[in-house]
Every structure is written in structure tokens, then in C-alpha cells.
Amino acid sequence: xxxxGYNALFRLEYGETWYCKGCRKLIFSDPINNFVNTKTxxxxxxxxxxxxxxxxxxxTVRRATVRKMADECRMTRHACPAGxxxxxxxxxxxxxxxAAPEYLRVALGLVRYHSGGPSKIxxxxxVERILDLTxxxxxxxxxxxxxxxxxxxxxxxxxETGHRITAVQGPGQKYYAINDDIVRKExxxxxxxxxxxxxxxxxxxxxxTRPSK
Ligand SMILES: [Zn+2]
Numbered sequence: 001x002x003x004x005g006y007n008a009l010f011r012l013e014y015g016e017t018w019y020c021k022g023c024r025k026l027i028f029s030d031p032i033n034n035f036v037n038t039k040t041x042x043x044x045x046x047x048x049x050x051x052x053x054x055x056x057x058x059x060t061v062r063r064a065t066v067r068k069m070a071d072e073c074r075m076t077r078h079a080c081p082a083g084x085x086x087x088x089x090x091x092x093x094x095x096x097x098x099a100a101p102e103y104l105r106v107a108l109g110l111v112r113y114h115s116g117g118p119s120k121i122x123x124x125x126x127v128e129r130i131l132d133l134t135x136x137x138x139x140x141x142x143x144x145x146x147x148x149x150x151x152x153x154x155x156x157x158x159x160e161t162g163h164r165i166t167a168v169q170g171p172g173q174k175y176y177a178i179n180d181d182i183v184r185k186e187x188x189x190x191x192x193x194x195x196x197x198x199x200x201x202x203x204x205x206x207x208x209t210r211p212s213k
Contacts, residue, residue: 022085047105
């Protein structure tokens with residue numbers, strides 16, 4: 001099936017488990033909705049869409065990705081599985097990667113919405129050449145490393161206007177900056193420069209360092 005090939009290349013799948021906030025014991029079922037505790041999110045997600053970034057000096061792609069996968073409070077309560085935290089304990093959700101694609105997109109959310117309308121976050125995130133997501137897997141026994149191969153950046157003070165340019169790794173160890181019909185040879189260092197040519201990185205494409213099947 002072509003879909004199997006597509007999924008292996010592009011689809012990120014992650015599972016959700018629940019645990020008690022008090023004692024951190026796993027919750028195995030929800031008697032009201034009859035959910036089992038492990039739920040796999042199978043909707044096709046071409047990597048991570050709209051990863052929120054913070055205006056901090058040490059903000060990196062990895063930090064933003066880790067926050068995207070952070071545990072969340074669920075808006076329901078559940079009997080504590082250990083019986084320690086009361087009959088109505090707070091349920092937490094934990095997300096972990098179950099199937100990692102060969103090509104991972106990380107889209108940085110550079111738009112902030114507030115009462116005055118949307119505005120662009122001009123803060124430049126530090127872009128890692130190698131992104132290590134090993135610890136975000138359900139089974140972290142196999143390393144999960146990605147190498148940056150493409151960066152699309154946005155130029156301009158507002159997302160409603162402006163211009164986009166791209167940095168790519170070509171075949172072999174060759175790097176290019178692409179701006180409309182102008183292609184310029186670049187160094188490896190250019191891939192992780194942010195901003196580069198006055199543009200902020202917004203869409204990053206990483207390729208798995210595992211040998212392809
Ligand atoms: Zn508990």
C-alpha cells in the first residue's frame with residue numbers, strides 16, 4: 001500500500017496514557033467513557049504543527065518540542081488507582097511518540113494572537129543541527145536522532161505580508177540558500193543560523209539519521 005510508505009516517511013504517531021497526579025500511578029481505564037488508558041493519535045500529522053516558542057535567550061527547537069509533548073491536566077477526575085489520593089483524583093495525560101517518521105517537520109508558531117490582532121514573534125530560536133527526541137518515545141531504548149536538512153524562514157514584521165526563503169542540504173555535503181530564482185552556495189553553518197538573511201526560521205525539516213529501510 002502506498003499509504004504505508006507515506007506514513008513511514010511523514011507520519012508522526014503518538015500515544016496518550018493517563019496517570020494520577022498525586023501518586024503518578026497509571027490509570028488503566030475510564031469506567032464512564034470506557035477508554036483504555038493507551039490511546040493512539042492516528043490522525044495524519046506531518047510532524048509537529050505550530051510549536052509554541054518562548055522569548056527566552058536559551059529557547060531551542062528541542063525545548064519547544066519537549067514542551068509540545070509535555071504532560072497535561074485532563075479536565076476530568078478519576079478514582080486514584082492506588083487508592084491513596086481520594087476517590088476523585090486529578091488525571092494527567094502523557095504523550096509519547098509511537099511511530100517516528102523518516103522526515104519530521106517542526107513548524108515554529110511565530111504568530112501570536114492578542115486583542116490587537118495577530119503579530120509575529122520576532123524572537124529567534126536556536127536551531128539544532130541534530131535534534132535528539134529519544135526520550136520522547138514510548139520505548140526510548142532505540143535512539144531517535146534527526147538531522148536538519150531544510151529551513152524555511154520568513155522575512156518581514158508581519159505574517160500577513162513578507163517573503164520566504166529556504167536553506168537546504170543538497171545531495172552530499174552541499175548547502176544552498178534559495179531566494180525565488182536565486183540559488184546561492186552556502187556553508188553548513190548557514191543551516192542553523194537564525195535569523196539568516198534577515199529572516200526568522202519557521203518551518204524546519206529534519207531527516208532521521210537511522211538507515212532507511
Ligand atoms: Zn493517586
